[in-house]
Amino acid sequence: MKILRTIKVALKALGRNKMRTFLTALGIIIGVGAVIAMVSIGQGAKEEVEARFSEMGTNLLFVRPGSRQFRGRHGGGGSYDTLTEEDAKALVENSDLIQYVSPNVNTRTQVIYANKNWNTSIYGVGHHYPLIRNWEIDEGVFFSESQVRSGQKVCVLGSEVNNNLFEGMYSIGQVIRIKKIPFRVIGTMKSKGASGWFSQDDVIFIPYTTAQTRLVGIDHVQSIDVSAVNGKVTAEAQEHIEEILRIRHKIAPGAEDDFNVRDMADIQEGASEATQVLTILLGGIASISLLVGGIGIMNIMLVSVTERIREIGVRMSVGARERDILLQFLIEAIVLSLMGGLLGIVLGVGSSRLISQFAGMETSVSMGSILLAFLFAGSVGIFFGFYPARKASKLDPIDALRYE
Amino acid sequence: MSENNNIIKLENITKTYVMGENKLDALKGISYTIKRGAMIAIMGPSGSGKSTLMNVIGCLDKPTSGTYYLENELVSKLDKNRLAGIRNKRIGFVFQNFNLLARTSALENVELPLVYSNVSAKETRERAQKALQQVGLKGREDHKTNQLSGGEKQRVAIARALVNHPSLILADEPTGNLDTKTGIDIMEVFKSLHEKSGITVVLVTHDPEVTVYAEKVIHLRDGLIENEKRRET
Numbered sequence A: 001m002k003i004l005r006t007i008k009v010a011l012k013a014l015g016r017n018k019m020r021t022f023l024t025a026l027g028i029i030i031g032v033g034a035v036i037a038m039v040s041i042g043q044g045a046k047e048e049v050e051a052r053f054s055e056m057g058t059n060l061l062f063v064r065p066g067s068r069q070f071r072g073r074h075g076g077g078g079s080y081d082t083l084t085e086e087d088a089k090a091l092v093e094n095s096d097l098i099q100y101v102s103p104n105v106n107t108r109t110q111v112i113y114a115n116k117n118w119n120t121s122i123y124g125v126g127h128h129y130p131l132i133r134n135w136e137i138d139e140g141v142f143f144s145e146s147q148v149r150s151g152q153k154v155c156v157l158g159s160e161v162n163n164n165l166f167e168g169m170y171s172i173g174q175v176i177r178i179k180k181i182p183f184r185v186i187g188t189m190k191s192k193g194a195s196g197w198f199s200q201d202d203v204i205f206i207p208y209t210t211a212q213t214r215l216v217g218i219d220h221v222q223s224i225d226v227s228a229v230n231g232k233v234t235a236e237a238q239e240h241i242e243e244i245l246r247i248r249h250k251i252a253p254g255a256e257d258d259f260n261v262r263d264m265a266d267i268q269e270g271a272s273e274a275t276q277v278l279t280i281l282l283g284g285i286a287s288i289s290l291l292v293g294g295i296g297i298m299n300i301m302l303v304s305v306t307e308r309i310r311e312i313g314v315r316m317s318v319g320a321r322e323r324d325i326l327l328q329f330l331i332e333a334i335v336l337s338l339m340g341g342l343l344g345i346v347l348g349v350g351s352s353r354l355i356s357q358f359a360g361m362e363t364s365v366s367m368g369s370i371l372l373a374f375l376f377a378g379s380v381g382i383f384f385g386f387y388p389a390r391k392a393s394k395l396d397p398i399d400a401l402r403y404e
Numbered sequence B: 001m002s003e004n005n006n007i008i009k010l011e012n013i014t015k016t017y018v019m020g021e022n023k024l025d026a027l028k029g030i031s032y033t034i035k036r037g038a039m040i041a042i043m044g045p046s047g048s049g050k051s052t053l054m055n056v057i058g059c060l061d062k063p064t065s066g067t068y069y070l071e072n073e074l075v076s077k078l079d080k081n082r083l084a085g086i087r088n089k090r091i092g093f094v095f096q097n098f099n100l101l102a103r104t105s106a107l108e109n110v111e112l113p114l115v116y117s118n119v120s121a122k123e124t125r126e127r128a129q130k131a132l133q134q135v136g137l138k139g140r141e142d143h144k145t146n147q148l149s150g151g152e153k154q155r156v157a158i159a160r161a162l163v164n165h166p167s168l169i170l171a172d173e174p175t176g177n178l179d180t181k182t183g184i185d186i187m188e189v190f191k192s193l194h195e196k197s198g199i200t201v202v203l204v205t206h207d208p209e210v211t212v213y214a215e216k217v218i219h220l221r222d223g224l225i226e227n228e229k230r231r232e233t
């Protein structure tokens, strides 16, 4: 029997009981829909993270203490005290590929203004920080080189902190308390925008020198942000940094660095990996519902085989072979699951649109996830359709004809 | 092939049904030969093994022992799939209870054997239409099974049996579910098929009226052939 005819026979059989066909397919519809919607959420998060990073620029380099072995791992960087502000200065002085540097000393603490309390990130940075990060000042000014050098208690507020502490009031010139120490507000930053996952605006900038002495109590720096003169020489600038720091840190040739330099791509990779895990997790959970849908198909196909034993007997009596019957029922299951798959794609794409519209989450439906869900639905059909189909094909023609 | 014109040759065919502890010998050693082009009736009391014998001849069932040659080919040892091929190409089966596909049109029912043959969709349609015409059902092609009378159902079943040009038509009580008048109509269909195309027909019946259409009547009792009567013409 030719495949095309078998498909026609299967469609006809499914058409005879439309309500049941729909309900059976519903499991697959929901399963495929869930997979696509969930994966679109993960994918959306990934794309958003990537977009954020590429916004920051391709000429950025980050120097952290610790050996390369710890790249990308938590606890590896930052826990060493090998980097100093002199290192940072040496970088600009000794390489013409390096434009700006900003030593960083970060912490997280409570800030108070009047009766308002806010827990936020405190970034101790250099005066070039806004230029490195391409971040514009909204009102007032960023602190100057001399304010950094003398370790003044001045701060610049991220827009979210500004909104939360001052609620629209003019904040410049006001005094807030960071860890009970008074800081004068001299400027506010423009919003970088918040996403569902993290906010870049929930931050206060102070001179890193002030952070060293007043807040953290260290005399080294935790990391150094570096900008190369342009995005094309980033790799070369990275080599310069490594050379300069190896000399400064007196690292013998062949010995391991006590610092590591990463560029935007490295960091982006780490973040993408994290969102990739999220995608797999969400997709995995949704796949379970697809599996349940498949079991539904098997169940109905088994019922259908039992109901149609006489039909099978008639077909066998006029010459249907085992494999004709097997194919007929298998194709019925596959058609069922693929139809479910198609409707599921519609459902998934639709709901991912709704999610991004009403839940404010970035979603992205990829062709790949559609294809994958569709193929998965098809395999579910084959897998769960096979047993009932085989059962049908193994019937004895006489028994099948006699069945009542 | 040409050594004789036997279409069916049965040698010592037995069929034993085993149900748990119990064994039931439905056929106890049937030896019989049917010539090509014959029209034979099988009679016998209920439970004498008529249907069992028909199923063996129709390759729906395998004998427990004995040999069966169909058109000089040993078929009693063939596997399921080969038997399916033989049912498809060489045998047309007509059942007492019609065995048509429900909620399916007359035409599609008749097409069924060709669906499992290597016949194009176009030819399938044409041959099915022609077969329906042959049994006098022109114009009923699109009627669903449940929209047909008993006699019409049996005509559809006959059309289905002959659509793939078999050499043998088997009918197990084809008039059993029909009234006398309709039964005679159906027998006329068999008769004209037999006369026009010389096809071999073997049918089972309880009805003496039906046997007048047969050239020979075989009597079965307790799984054995009792005697054979040649009808005088």
Ligand SMILES: Nc1ncnc2c1ncn2[C@@H]1O[C@H](COP(=O)(O)OP(=O)(O)OP(=O)(O)O)[C@@H](O)[C@H]1O
Binding pocket: B017, B018, B019, B024, B025, B026, B044, B045, B046, B047, B048, B049, B050, B051, B052, B053
């Ligand atoms: N599948 C089966 N399993 C067990 N016993 C069977 C089976 N089929 C038939 N038999 C038995 O074999 C015997 C012959 O049955 P068969 O159907 O051939 O009789 P029959 O001559 O066609 O009778 P009827 O005229 O009532 O149709 C009966 O005793 C029946 O009970």
Ligand SMILES: [Mg+2]
Binding pocket: B050, B051, B052, B172
């Ligand atoms: Mg019988």
